[in-house]
Amino acid sequence: MNNPKNIYLIGICGTAMASLAGMLRESGYVVSGSDSDVYPPMSDFLDQLGIQVFKGYNAENLKKAAPDLVVVGNALSRGNVEVEYVLDSSMRYASMAETVKEFFIRGKNSIVIAGTHGKTTTTAMLAWILDVAGRKPSFLVGGIAENFGRNFQVSGGPDFVIEGDEYDTAFFDKGPKFLHYLPRIVLLKNIEFDHADIYADLEAIKTAFRRLINIVPRSGLIVAGVDSPVVRELIPAAFSRVATAGIGVGEWQARNVAPTADGMSFEVTQADSMIGSFTIPMAGTFNVQNALGAIIVAKELGIENHVIQTALTTFKSVKRRLELRGDVNGVRVYDDFAHHPTAVLETLRAVRERFPKQRIWAVFEPRSQTCRRRVFEQAFIDSFEPADSTLIARVYGASKLDPEQTLSPDRVAEGIRKRGKAAEAFATTGDIVDYLASRVQPGDHVVIMSNGGFDNIHNKLLDRLRGGKA
Known part of the structure; x- marks a missing residue:
């Protein structure tokens, strides 16, 4: 330049x-x-x-x-x-993507974390493992990595770890950002339909990921999350080395996955040979999938098990990923970035695995370009299954959308009720806070999900529970 x-x-x-x-x-x-x-x-x-x-x-x-x-x-x-x-x-x-490539990635060992779900957490986790291992990684991630207190680092080590977004690059470059990142290692986690504002259908998404797979050099590595049917479909086209990975499937496997008091425990095997036993301080099988991918990349780079486990034990995750925002009189209020049906399901399932007997309230704002659209209505009805009660806010910016193509919170709530669970749709954030404040009890878990600010609902609810007026 x-x-x-x-x-x-x-x-x-x-x-x-x-x-x-x-x-x-x-x-x-x-x-x-x-x-x-x-x-x-x-x-x-x-x-x-x-x-x-x-x-x-x-x-x-x-x-x-x-x-x-x-x-x-x-x-x-x-x-x-x-x-x-x-x-x-x-x-x-x-x-932005081209600038990152030319100023920071070129000349580094570029490790790109790609897929529909889990990119941010996995990028932060892998960066932390490399940091604990003394490799002084540079990284760029789409959320605040709590261990570093920021979402980027420029350092002198050999590696650059970056969250590979499939969203388009610029008005003059409509290809996905991740094609700019000179990938030598790709952790391809999963692929589903998303970004309905720029991708017409799943086939269009597949084309973007095929292009990513096609630019990994022969000496490089793709860690392929074969829990995902679409990843399984696309990965045979790779020219690079491939390490298939999954929960009980693939060359690399996480086995004997179990919840613990503080998170999850699991064993990692490669071709039926034991690699080691690991624990993570986060709930959810999806976080085991995140950790499995990070462990495989760490082993590729020659990092020992005890270093990996030290990093996993001390990993503090990313802001807005099942982040506990407060506990008032035994009512725990969480903030999560989930906005895709699969992410909603996995987030709620993680809470249910950890607290099987306690009441879970799901509070959801349809805000992203995809989840505001009607295409995912049935999927959202299914995704709230782990919750005891679901509260759905109005669709953010609905006035700018075609009514025929817009998700209906009322239809979603009705669909959930037909499945035998409680669900309501609400016109305002204040109505949701009023409803919750009059009904929650000690031991309840309130999981608030949105990819935006959600009208500061977390603080408003916590203030009300503390006796304020919110």
């Missing part, structure tokens, strides 16, 4: 873009940028790094910054005044 020194990011307050800004700043570049929404905590984070942020988009911002390179966030499109100025002025520009 001709060694630019002054870099400007359009859409700098997005999670990935802000992380890239931090990585560039810590690497010695002059960094600035703009966004339509500039507010804490992202604005505080950027300010602490000495990064100038312009509030709102204006061509004058670029004139003042005079950058050598402009990074365009994937939320930006033609018509944005800064995008138009960049094009009119023939300024050098690139996507």
Whole structure:
């Protein structure tokens, strides 16, 4: 990229873009940028790094910054005044994914964590294992890795661990981001239909992952989660080495999986040879799948079992992954990022495995581009099965969607009731808080799921339970 020194990011307050800004700043570049929404905590984070942020988009911002390179966030499109100025002025520009590749990944051992579910947790887990092993990894992950207190690290070690997103790259590059990441090791966890706003169907998703599989070098490795039927279908096309993995299936297996007081225990075998016994401080079989993939990559890199177990024991997960937000008078309130039917089911199943006799309330906001659509209605009806009672909020931004294609919380609630479980749909967050506050009892677990802020419902409920008015 001709060694630019002054870099400007359009859409700098997005999670990935802000992380890239931090990585560039810590690497010695002059960094600035703009966004339509500039507010804490992202604005505080950027300010602490000495990064100038312009509030709102204006061509004058670029004139003042005079950058050598402009990074365009994937939320930006033609018509944005800064995008138009960049094009009119023939300024050098690139996507976030391309910039990460050229500035940070090239020359490293790139480890890409890909799939529909579990990417963020597995990326953070593997980065922590490598850190405990003394490999000083660089990483970029889509959530706050609690062990590091941030979602990126630029370090001098040989590895770069990155969450490989299949979402499109930029308005000028509609391919998935993960194709930019020069993968040498791919941990391909699972594949399902998602991102209904940009992928027409499952076949379109498959095409994206086929392209990822096809760019892993022959000397590289794909750890293939063969619990997933689609992964099993696609993986024979690989040119690289392949390690199949799963719960009781594949070359590498997790066996004798069992819940413990603090998480899960399991054994790992390779071709029926015992590799070792491991424990993780997190509930859920899906977290065993996450750990299995990370263990296989760690063994590929020559890391000993006792180092892996030390890292797993001390792993603190990622914010918003069954994060306990509070316990008031025996009522535990959790926050989780789940927004796909499979993720909802696995999250609730994890709570049920740990607390088989206690009451579970599922509180869900349909917010992502996929789950707001009617295509997943029946799947959501099925996914709330582990909960005793389900409360569904209004569809976020429903006024901007085609009513015929929009998920109906009322239909989902009715479907759940037909299965013999309690379920209600609500018009406002306040109504949900009122309903819960008058009904929860000591020993109950309230699992709140959304990929957004959900109108601060977690704090409102906790305040009410403490005796406040919320």
